[in-house]
Amino acid sequence: MVERTTTIVTMTATQDKSSKYRPLLEQRPPFIPEPAEVMTGLVEVPPGGPGLPPHRHSGPVFGYVLEGEIIFELEGEPERVIKAGEAFWEPGGDVIHYQDGNNLADAWSRFVVVMLCVPGQPMLTVVDADELESRRDRRAPRPR
Numbered sequence: 001m002v003e004r005t006t007t008i009v010t011m012t013a014t015q016d017k018s019s020k021y022r023p024l025l026e027q028r029p030p031f032i033p034e035p036a037e038v039m040t041g042l043v044e045v046p047p048g049g050p051g052l053p054p055h056r057h058s059g060p061v062f063g064y065v066l067e068g069e070i071i072f073e074l075e076g077e078p079e080r081v082i083k084a085g086e087a088f089w090e091p092g093g094d095v096i097h098y099q100d101g102n103n104l105a106d107a108w109s110r111f112v113v114v115m116l117c118v119p120g121q122p123m124l125t126v127v128d129a130d131e132l133e134s135r136r137d138r139r140a141p142r143p144r
Helices: 129-134
Strands: 037-045 061-067 069-074 080-083 087-090 097-102 109-117
Touching: 037 097, 069 109
Parallel strands: none
Antiparallel strands: 037 109, 061 087, 061 109, 069 080, 069 097
16 A cells, blocks of 8 residues: 555635545556556446446556446456445556446446556557457356
8 A cells, every 4th residue: 555645725714614535545556558648537328338348448547436336347356336436446458347337227327537548549449259258267257
């Protein structure tokens, strides 16, 4: 864990109007592309939407769910549900991101992502069926 000091400046003398800081996620990514470009985006998934097809990113991605719930699955990890108010990350590089669909059938899910990308490369590359098949053994067992 990285040691941090956070200073919040209070703009008024009354405590009830002071800013507050709450860490949501601390993670040391396995690599940061050199050079790196940072992109911040909003992803909106309609009710029951499957999200993007299996893909990978050129660098690490950090996210925060604003509304709803997403089904999140990375290569080698079981799928899990991430709910509004929770943060997530993925290492990027060679790791396949299998799922980011909406877990809710009756409401939109929205999340913010911050991506550290390699300049000049797509921030997202869809993985083809042949590669998915060749790496099938790296995917965690699926719930039944």
